[in-house]
Amino acid sequence: MSFRPKDHYRPHPLLAARPDGLVQLTSVEPNIVVHPLQLQEYIRYDNDVRRHSLTVNTYVPAGYAEFAAAYNASKGDNPCEFTTWNETTSSYNVDNFAIPPSLLTFPYCDPRYNDFRVFGLIKTNGDIDNARWDMTKDALLRPHREA
Numbered sequence: 609m610s611f612r613p614k615d616h617y618r619p620h621p622l623l624a625a626r627p628d629g630l631v632q633l634t635s636v637e638p639n640i641v642v643h644p645l646q647l648q649e650y651i652r653y654d655n656d657v658r659r660h661s662l663t664v665n666t667y668v669p670a671g672y673a674e675f676a677a678a679y680n681a682s683k684g685d686n687p688c689e690f691t692t693w694n695e696t697t698s699s700y701n702v703d704n705f706a707i708p709p710s711l712l713t714f715p716y717c718d719p720r721y722n723d724f725r726v727f728g729l730i731k732t733n734g735d736i737d738n739a740r741w742d743m744t745k746d747a748l749l750r751p752h753r754e755a
Contacts, residue, residue: 623654640674642671653669690707
């Protein structure tokens with residue numbers, strides 16, 4: 609059995625990218641709309657909680673509790689969830705798989721996902737090919753450097 613979150617993650621049925629680039633969770637009224645970087649902060653915070661790497665300088669990202677509760681309540685049969693604070697036990701609920709950081713590259717969240725795969729920027733296992741990305745970035749920036 610794999611313990612890699614992305615091996616268990618199934619797309620959230622109500623999470624989608626909007627045409628303006630923001631990410632929308634339509635499970636509650638009003639819909640929750642966040643910037644992809646905010647979603648990235650939520651995922652980073654969730655991973656910090658799971659790794660027990662919280663410090664006195666760690667902050668809970670704005671809107672995390674509301675987003676995590678709405679996401680978890682409407683995730684369907686997906687075994688991946690955000691951690692939430694349990695007031696009764698004064699501890700985090702972490703008895704589930706983490707949301708993988710690569711969530712932001714999944715096709716429903718970023719419409720460029722398939723393009724990235726076609727150009728080889730994302731490997732077949734879903735990881736970013738950093739060497740290929742660096743080559744592509746250099747090729748795109750070269751004309752501007754030589755101008």
